[in-house]
Amino acid sequence: MRIALVCPYSMGHWGGVQHQAANLARWLTEAGHEAWLVAPDAAPPDRNVGSSRVIRFNRSRAPLALHPAARSATVAAVADADVVHVHEPFMPLVSLAALLGDTPPKVGTFHADAGAAVRALYRAGSPVLRRWSRRLAVATAVSPVAQRSVASIVETEIVPNAVDVAGYDRDVSRRADRVVFVGRDDPRKGLDILLTAWVRAGLDAELLVIGAARDDAPAGVTFLGRVDEDEKRDLLASASILCAPNTGEESFGLVVAEGMAAGCAVVASGIPAFAAVLGGDGRLVPPGDADALAKTLSNLLAEPEQAAALGAAARRAVMRFDRSAVVEAYLEAYARAVGAPTG
Numbered sequence: 001m002r003i004a005l006v007c008p009y010s011m012g013h014w015g016g017v018q019h020q021a022a023n024l025a026r027w028l029t030e031a032g033h034e035a036w037l038v039a040p041d042a043a044p045p046d047r048n049v050g051s052s053r054v055i056r057f058n059r060s061r062a063p064l065a066l067h068p069a070a071r072s073a074t075v076a077a078v079a080d081a082d083v084v085h086v087h088e089p090f091m092p093l094v095s096l097a098a099l100l101g102d103t104p105p106k107v108g109t110f111h112a113d114a115g116a117a118v119r120a121l122y123r124a125g126s127p128v129l130r131r132w133s134r135r136l137a138v139a140t141a142v143s144p145v146a147q148r149s150v151a152s153i154v155e156t157e158i159v160p161n162a163v164d165v166a167g168y169d170r171d172v173s174r175r176a177d178r179v180v181f182v183g184r185d186d187p188r189k190g191l192d193i194l195l196t197a198w199v200r201a202g203l204d205a206e207l208l209v210i211g212a213a214r215d216d217a218p219a220g221v222t223f224l225g226r227v228d229e230d231e232k233r234d235l236l237a238s239a240s241i242l243c244a245p246n247t248g249e250e251s252f253g254l255v256v257a258e259g260m261a262a263g264c265a266v267v268a269s270g271i272p273a274f275a276a277v278l279g280g281d282g283r284l285v286p287p288g289d290a291d292a293l294a295k296t297l298s299n300l301l302a303e304p305e306q307a308a309a310l311g312a313a314a315r316r317a318v319m320r321f322d323r324s325a326v327v328e329a330y331l332e333a334y335a336r337a338v339g340a341p342t343g
Contacts, residue, residue, distance in 0.1 A: 001033045001034070001082050001083065001331075001334060001338075002033070002034045002035075002080065002081045002082045002083075003025075003028055003033055003034070003035040003036075003081060003082065003083055003084075003085060003334060004035075004036060004038050004047075004077065004078040004081035004083075004084045004085065004098075004104075005021050005024060005025050005028075005035060005036070005037050005038065005085045005087070006021075006038045006039070006074065006078065006084060006085065006086045006087060006094060006095055006098040007021040007022075007037060007038070007039040007087050007088075007094070007095070008039070008040075008062075008064060008065075008087065008088050008091040008092070008093075008094045008095040008096075009039065009040070009052075009062060009063050009064065009088075009091075010039065010040040010041040010051075010052035010063035010064070010065070011037070011039050011040065011041045011042045011043065011046070012040075012041040012052070012063065013041075013052075013054070013063040014184065014211065014226060015063075015184075016111070016161070016252070016254050017087055017088060017111050018039070019254070020087070020111075020142075020161050020162070020254070021037060021039070021087050022037055023162065023164070023323070024085075024162070024326075024327070024330065025037045025046070027162075027164075027323050027327050028327065028330075028331075031327060031331075033331075038074060038077040038078055038094070038098070039094065040052035040063070040064070040065035040070070040094060041063075047077040049065055049070050049073040049074050049077055049094055050065045050067055050069055050070045050073055051065065051067070052064055052065045052066075053066065061186070062091075064091070064092060064093065064094075065093055065094050066092060066093050067093075070093045070094055070097065071093060071097040071101070072097075074093075074094050074097040074098050074101065075097060075098070075101040075102070075103060078098055078101075078103050078104065079103065079104075081103075081104050082104060082105075082334075082338055083104055083105050083106070083107060083334045083337050083338055084098055084103050084104050084105070084106045084107070085106075085107045085108075085109065085330070085334070086098045086099055086106055086107070086108045086109070086136075087108075087109050087111065088109070088110065088111055088112065089106075089108040089109075089110070089132075089133070089136065089139075090129060090132070099132060099135055099136070100132060100135065105137045105337040105338050106135060106136050106137055106337065107136065107137060107138045107139075107140065107330070107333050107334060107337045108133075108136040108138070108139045108140065108154075109140045109141070109142065109159070110139070110140070110141045110142070110146050110147070110149065110150050110154075110156060111141075111142050111146055111161075111251055111252070112146060112149060112249075112251050113145045113146060113149060113248075113249045113250055113251040113273060114149035114150070119149070122149075122150070122152065122153060123152075126152060126153055129153045129154075130153050130154070133150075133153055133154035136154070137336065137337035137338075138157070138333045138334075138336055138337045139154045139155065139156045139157070140156055140157055140158065140159040140330075140333060141156040141157075141158055141159075141251075142158070142159065142160055142161045142251055142252045143158065143160060143161075143251050143252045143253075143273055143276060143277075144158065144272075144276060145250075145251045145252070145272050145273045145276070146251040146252070149251070157333075159326060159329045159330060159333070160252065160320075160321050160326060161252045161254050161257070161321065161326070162321060162322065162323040162325075162326035162327070163254070163257045163258060163260075163261045163318060163321050163322060163323065164261075164322070164323045165261045165315075165318060165319060165321075165322045165323070166322075167233060167261075168233055168236065168237060168258070168261040168262045168263070169237075170233055170234050170236075170237035170238075170262075172234050172237045172238045173238065174237065174238055174239070174240060174263070175206070175238055175239065175240060176240045176301075176304040176307070176308075177204070177205040177206055177240065177301065178205065178206045178208065178238060178239040178240055178241075179205060179206065179207045179208070179239060179240070179241045179242075179243055179297065179301070180207075180208045180210060180235055180236055180239040180241070180242050180243070180259075180264070181194055181207065181208070181209045181210065181211075181212075181242075181243050181244075181245075182210045182211055182232065182236070182242070182244075182255050182258070182259075183210075183211050183212065183244075183246070183255060184211055184212060185211070185212035185213070185214070187247070188246060188247045188248060188249050188250075189245075189246050189247075190244075190245030190246045190247050190269065190287075190288075191209065191212055191245070193245045193247070193288055193289075193290050193293065194207075194243055194245045194290075194293065195218060195221065196290040197245075197290040197291070197293035197294035197297065198218060198220070198221060198294070198297075199218050200290060200291065200294045201294035201295075201297060201298045203220060203297065203298060203301060204220075205220060205301050206220055206222070207220055207221045207222070207243075208222050208224060208235055208239070209221060209222065209223045209224060210224050210225075210226075210227055210232055210235060211224075211225070211226055211227075212225065213225035213226075233262065236258060236259060236262035236264060237262045237263065239262075239264055240264065240265060240300075240301070240304065240307045240308070240311070241264055241265050241266070241267055241297065241300055241301070241307060242255070242256070242258075242259030242262070242264040242265070242266050242267070243266075243267045243268070243293070243297065244256050244259070244266065244267070244268040244269065244274060245268070245269055245285075245287075245293055246268075246269050246271060246274070246287070247269065247271075247287050247288055248269075248271050248287060250271055250273040250274065251273055252273050252277065253268070253273045253274040253276070253277040253278070256268055256274050256277045256278055256282075257277050257318055257321050259314070260277075260278070260281070260282075260314035260315060260317060260318035261315065261318050262315075263311040263312065263314070263315045264311050264314070265282065265283070265300055265306075265307040265308070265310035265311045265314070266278055266281075266282035266283070266310070266314055267282065267283045267285065267293070267296050267297060267300065268282060268283070268284055268285070269284070269285060269286070269287040269288075270284035270285060270286060270287065271287055277321070278314070278317075279317055281310065281313040281314040281316075281317045282310060282314055283296050283300065283310070
């Protein structure tokens with residue numbers, strides 16, 4: 001099968017949707033299909049539909065291609081596919097062009113936990129969005145949180161984000177005194193909350209911050225900035241604890257699943273998306289509560305055997321998000337889409 005995977009966000013910027021779309025293209029290719037990514041700033045052999053610029057919206061930053069030529073470039077880039085997989089179908093301009101264009105049958109995936117501003121836009125534009133959504137032969141969402149965000153517009157089935165669980169088996173030694181944070185330096189990722197908790201707790205331990213870089217670091221904290229995928233997995237496998245202190249607006253919790261796959265004990269904010277991924281195999285703290293976070297980290301670091309047991313349980317539980325199950329679910333959706341008429 002020839003599959004075009006459309007991502008509205010620039011591949012020159014790190015983000016969860018880009019990561020999932022790129023991984024899915026690679027996994028489909030490894031499964032014997034011809035799959036390619038269609039996105040701003042994509043590198044060959046994927047198909048680039050132009051440059052992007054960062055738009056600030058809904059407490060986050062979105063690197064989008066908004067120039068008029070992106071529309072025709074997107075339609076051309078998917079024209080020879082059997083099926084088009086559109087990530088974030090309502091997102092301008094690339095995904096929306098794939099959704100509305102005269103293209104092969106479409107499967108859509110909704111990723112986001114829509115914030116208040118987006119929900120207001122959805123309500124205002126619901127008649128138009130419902131009409132647009134009928135162009136999808138199959139609509140999916142990555143989690144119940146993402147599903148609820150578009151429930152008034154389109155009926156979706158859940159296909160979760162995927163983790164290559166076997167890829168987190170690393171030949172590295174785990175350090176009982178090492179904590180890892182993975183995420184952009186974005187307020188909703190909760191890095192400032194974690195740093196406040198770290199200082200308040202006065203921990204005799206090491207905190208590695210992956211994905212962010214700052215000039216000033218509290219004692220015991222090392223900012224590593226962006227690292228490649230292999231190094232990230234090595235660092236996760238070397239840590240006792242993954243901390244995900246995000247404040248909200250997360251639809252799935254891929255970073256939580258990655259920590260689980262690496263065998264870390266996970267300490268995460270008790271937001272719905274993280275609670276759904278983690279289940280009972282970790283520790284949840286109230287979002288934004290630095291004192292509770294400090295206490296939880298202190299307790300786990302003081303009890304390395306408990307942290308190790310939590311990490312082992314998390315590793316077993318994360319298998320439900322393994323790549324094999326997710327690829328199979330999407331292939332079944334593609335097969336239905338190819339045989340289904342769209343409105």
